[in-house]
Amino acid sequence: MTNPIPHTGLQPALQMGNPENLLEVTGLKKHFPIIKGVFAAAQGYVKAVDDVSFSIRKGETLGLVGESGCGKTTAGRCIVRAYPVTAGQMLYQLRDESVVDLAAVPEKELSPFRRDIRMIFQDPYSSLNPRMTIFEAVSEVLRVNNLCSPSEMRDRVEALLKRVGLRPEYMQRYPHAFSGGERQRIVVARALITNPRLVVCDEAVSALDVSIRAQILNLLEELQADFDLTYLFISHDLSVIRHICDRVVVMYVGKVVEVADALDLYTRPRHPYTEALLSAVPIADPRGRETRKHIHLQGEIADPSNPPSGCYFHPRCKFAQQVCREQTPELRTVGKNRQAACHFAESIQLQGVIS
Amino acid sequence: MNSQDLLLDVKDLRIFFFTDEGVVKAVNGVDMKIHRGRTLCLVGESGCGKSVACRAFLNIIRSPGRIVTGEMKYYRQTGNGQQDVIDIAKLDPRGKQIRQIRGKEISMIFQEPMTSLSMMHTIGDQIMESVLLHNQVTKAEARRRAIEMLDRVGMPKPERIVDEYPFRLSGGMRQRAMIAMALSCNPSLLIADEPTTALDVTTQAQIVDLIRDLQQQLNMSVLYITHDLGVVAEVADDVAVMYLGKIVEFGDVETVFHHPKHPYTQALLRSIPKISREREELDPIQGMVPSPFRRPTGCQFHPRCTQAMEKCSQIEPRVTTVGENHTVQCLLYENL
Ligand SMILES: Nc1ncnc2c1ncn2[C@@H]1O[C@H](COP(=O)(O)OP(=O)(O)O)[C@@H](O)[C@H]1O
Ligand SMILES: Nc1ncnc2c1ncn2[C@@H]1O[C@H](COP(=O)(O)OP(=O)(O)O)[C@@H](O)[C@H]1O
Ligand code: SF4
Ligand SMILES: [Mg+2]
Ligand SMILES: [Mg+2]
Numbered sequence: 001m002t003n004p005i006p007h008t009g010l011q012p013a014l015q016m017g018n019p020e021n022l023l024e025v026t027g028l029k030k031h032f033p034i035i036k037g038v039f040a041a042a043q044g045y046v047k048a049v050d051d052v053s054f055s056i057r058k059g060e061t062l063g064l065v066g067e068s069g070c071g072k073t074t075a076g077r078c079i080v081r082a083y084p085v086t087a088g089q090m091l092y093q094l095r096d097e098s099v100v101d102l103a104a105v106p107e108k109e110l111s112p113f114r115r116d117i118r119m120i121f122q123d124p125y126s127s128l129n130p131r132m133t134i135f136e137a138v139s140e141v142l143r144v145n146n147l148c149s150p151s152e153m154r155d156r157v158e159a160l161l162k163r164v165g166l167r168p169e170y171m172q173r174y175p176h177a178f179s180g181g182e183r184q185r186i187v188v189a190r191a192l193i194t195n196p197r198l199v200v201c202d203e204a205v206s207a208l209d210v211s212i213r214a215q216i217l218n219l220l221e222e223l224q225a226d227f228d229l230t231y232l233f234i235s236h237d238l239s240v241i242r243h244i245c246d247r248v249v250v251m252y253v254g255k256v257v258e259v260a261d262a263l264d265l266y267t268r269p270r271h272p273y274t275e276a277l278l279s280a281v282p283i284a285d286p287r288g289r290e291t292r293k294h295i296h297l298q299g300e301i302a303d304p305s306n307p308p309s310g311c312y313f314h315p316r317c318k319f320a321q322q323v324c325r326e327q328t329p330e331l332r333t334v335g336k337n338r339q340a341a342c343h344f345a346e347s348i349q350l351q352g353v354i355s
Numbered sequence: 356m357n358s359q360d361l362l363l364d365v366k367d368l369r370i371f372f373f374t375d376e377g378v379v380k381a382v383n384g385v386d387m388k389i390h391r392g393r394t395l396c397l398v399g400e401s402g403c404g405k406s407v408a409c410r411a412f413l414n415i416i417r418s419p420g421r422i423v424t425g426e427m428k429y430y431r432q433t434g435n436g437q438q439d440v441i442d443i444a445k446l447d448p449r450g451k452q453i454r455q456i457r458g459k460e461i462s463m464i465f466q467e468p469m470t471s472l473s474m475m476h477t478i479g480d481q482i483m484e485s486v487l488l489h490n491q492v493t494k495a496e497a498r499r500r501a502i503e504m505l506d507r508v509g510m511p512k513p514e515r516i517v518d519e520y521p522f523r524l525s526g527g528m529r530q531r532a533m534i535a536m537a538l539s540c541n542p543s544l545l546i547a548d549e550p551t552t553a554l555d556v557t558t559q560a561q562i563v564d565l566i567r568d569l570q571q572q573l574n575m576s577v578l579y580i581t582h583d584l585g586v587v588a589e590v591a592d593d594v595a596v597m598y599l600g601k602i603v604e605f606g607d608v609e610t611v612f613h614h615p616k617h618p619y620t621q622a623l624l625r626s627i628p629k630i631s632r633e634r635e636e637l638d639p640i641q642g643m644v645p646s647p648f649r650r651p652t653g654c655q656f657h658p659r660c661t662q663a664m665e666k667c668s669q670i671e672p673r674v675t676t677v678g679e680n681h682t683v684q685c686l687l688y689e690n691l
Contacts, residue, residue, distance in 0.1 A: 067557065179643055209401055209644070210400060210626055210627055211622070211623070211626050211639055211643070213626075214637040214638070214640070217637055218636075236556070238556070239627070242631075243635075243637070276557060277556065277557060279560070280557045281556055282556075283588060284585045284627055286613075294564055296561050297557055300525050354632050
C-alpha cells in the first residue's frame with residue numbers, strides 16, 4: 001500500500017541536489033525564544049539548531065551523534081515538523097520523484113508527510129498513552145485519518161504486531177502489562193503502521209538493557225530490509241552508532257562539525273571534537289586499556305543561547321589559533337564523502353579508535 | 356591474595372522485600388570478596404539487585420526490605436598490623452558502630468549527586484560537616500581539607516567552588532563534588548553506584564579516570580556498580596556478574612572478558628555492539644528478565660540459556676571454582 005500524497009503545487013520547480021537523496025537539509029535553524037515572565041519579549045534565543053546541513057540517502061542509516069543538548073532531538077523534530085522551523089530548507093523526494101520543501105509546507109497540509117516520515121522516541125514508558133490498548137495505540141493514525149476499513153485495520157495491526165515479535169492475542173491489553181522491551185516493539189509498530197519511508201529513531205534503544213537493546217537493534221535492521229526504510233538514527237552512544245549506521249553526522253552546540261562514512265569517522269576523525277568524543281567511548285575489552293587515553297576537554301560545553309565567537313569549540317580545542325576565535329569555520333568538503341567544520345581539518349593529525 | 360588483603364567478605368547474603376504483591380528476593384544468596392586496593396565491578400541488567408546489595412554493605416536497607424540471612428564481615432585495620440572483624444549484618448542500622456563506618460570507612464556515591472548533596476548548603480559546608488563529624492579537627496583545618504579534596508577531584512578554582520551551592524554547578528562538577536565529599540575522610544572502601552550513567556561520554560571518561568587515579572593514589576578499594584560492560588573493561592580488576600539476585604560469575608577482568616564460563620556472561624558479551632572494523636552481527640539473549648514474582652526454578656537463567664540441559668530446570672547450581680580466583684554458578688561445571 002502506498003500513501004498518496006497530493007501535490008501541494010506550491011513549489012513546482014524544486015530539485016534534489018542529488019537524486020539518490022531522500023532528504024536534503026540545508027541551513028536549518030531552530031531558535032527557541034527565552035521568555036521570562038508572561039508578557040515579556042524574548043530575552044534572547046536558544047540556538048538549538050543553528051545552520052545545519054546534511055542529506056539522507058535513500059535506504060541508508062544516517063547517524064546523528066553528539067552530547068546532550070547539542071540539538072539532535074530538535075533537528076529530528078524539525079524533520080517531522082513537530083514545530084515550524086526558524087529558517088532553512090528540507091527538500092524531500094516523494095515516491096513519484098517530485099520534490100517538496102518540508103520546511104515550507106503549511107501546517108494543514110502536513111498530514112500526508114507525517115505518515116511518510118515517522119519518529120520513534122527514547123522512552124517506551126512515556127511514549128505510549130496508558131489508557132489506550134495496544135490495538136488503539138498502533139492503529140491511532142489510521143483511525144484518526146480514516147485511512148482504511150475496520151477489518152483491514154485489524155488485519156494490518158495484527159500482521160505488524162507479529163512482525164515486530166509481539167503476540168496479536170494481546171492487542172486488547174494496556175501498556176502497563178508489557179515490559180520495556182515489549183513496549184519499544186509496540187512503539188516501533190505504531191511508527192510503521194503507515195508504511196513510512198523515513199523513520200527518525202531518537203535514542204530508540206538508549207533506555208534499554210543490554211540484552212533487550214540487541215533484540216531491538218536487530219529488529220530495526222530486519223524491518224529496514226523488509227520495508228525499504230531509511231533511518232535517521234539519533235543517539236549519544238557511539239558503539240550503537242558504529243554498529244547500525246552507514247554514515248554519521250557529528251553535532252556540537254547546534255552545529256554540524258563533521259560528516260563521514262562511519263568507518264572513516266572512527267578510523268580517522270577530521271574534527272578535534274570528534275576525536276575527543278571517540279576517545280571517551282569505553283571499549284569493552286580490558287586488553288590494551290593502559291595505552292588507551294581519554295582526551296580530557298577543558299571546561300564545559302558551550303551554552304547554545306550564548307555561544308563563543310568563531311568556532312564554537314575553540315575554548316576547549318588544543319589546536320585553536322587566532323582565526324578560530326574570529327571566524328566561524330564553514331562545513332566544507334575535506335575528502336571523499338566527508339565534510340568537516342574546522343579551519344585546520346586538512347593539516348591536523350587526529351587519532352581514531354579503529355586502527 | 357592472603358587473608359590480610361581481604362576487606363569485606365560477604366557470605367550467603369539474602370535481602371528480601373516483603374511487598375503486598377509478594378516477596379521480592381532482590382539479593383538471593385550472594386557471596387562476594389572485596390580486596391584491599393582493588394576495584395571490583397558489579398555488573399548486571401537493571402533490577403538484578405546491584406543497588407540493593409551495595410546498600411546492604413552500609414546497612415541502609417529500608418522497609419519493606421530486610422536482610423534475611425547472611426554475613427558481611429568487614430576487616431578493619433587497627434594499625435600495628437592488627438585487625439578487627441565486624442559483621443555489618445549484625446549491627447543495629449541506627450547504632451553508633453555503623454555510623455562510624457558509614458561515610459568514613461565505607462562511603463558511597465550515587466548516579467544522581469543530588470541524592471547526597473543538599474541544595475541548601477555550600478559544597479564546602481557539606482564536606483566540612485562530614486570531616487568534622489568523623490575527625491578531631493578544627494573548622495579551619497576542615498575547610499583546608501575540603502579545598503584540598505576539591506582540588507584533588509580536578510575542580511577548577513577550588514578556593515572559589517568551596518563556597519558555591521551545588522545547583523550552580525554542571526552535572527559533571529556536582530559528581531566531582533560528591534566524590535570529594537565521599538573521599539574527604541579517606542575511606543577504605545568507596546562504593547560507586549552507577550556514578551556516570553547520567554553523564555555524557557566525555558564527562559564519564561573524566562570521572563572514570565578520576566576514580567581510577569584516586570583509587571591508586573589512596574590505595575582504597577572500590578566497588579563500582581554499572582550496567583555498562585565498556586566501563587567495566589576500563590576500571591575493573593575483578594568482575595562480579597549478577598543475574599536475578601545471584602553472582603553467576605566472578606573472576607578477574609581479563610578472565611571474565613576473554614574466558615567467560617557462564618552462559619549468561621558469554622551471552623551478554625555477544626549482545627553488545629563493538630567498535631571494530633567489521634560490523635559484527637549482534638546475538639541477543641532470547642526472552643527477557645522474568646518478573647521478580649515468577650522466578651524460574653533450578654538455574655534461574657535456564658529459560659534463556661542456549662546450553663541448558665534437562666536438569667537445569669530442576670537443580671539449583673552451586674558456586675563452583677573453575678580456576679584461580681574464578682567461580683561460576685552453572686551446572687555445566689559441576690561434578691566434572
Ligand atoms: N522546546 C524548547 N524550548 C526551549 N529550549 C529548548 C526546547 N527544546 C530544546 N531546547 C534546548 O535546545 C538545546 C538542544 O536540545 P535537544 O535538541 O533536546 O538536544 P539533544 O537531543 O542533542 O540532547 C538544549 O539547550 C535544550 O535545552
Ligand atoms: N523498596 C522496594 N520495594 C520492593 N522491591 C524493591 C524495592 N527496592 C528494590 N526492589 C526490587 O529489588 C530488585 C533489585 O533492585 P535493584 O537493586 O535496585 O536493582 P539494580 O540496581 O540492579 O537495577 C528489583 O526487582 C526491585 O524491583
Ligand atoms: S576550528 Fe580551530 S578551534 Fe575549531 S576545532 Fe578547528 S582548530 Fe579547533
Ligand atoms: Mg535528545
Ligand atoms: Mg541500581
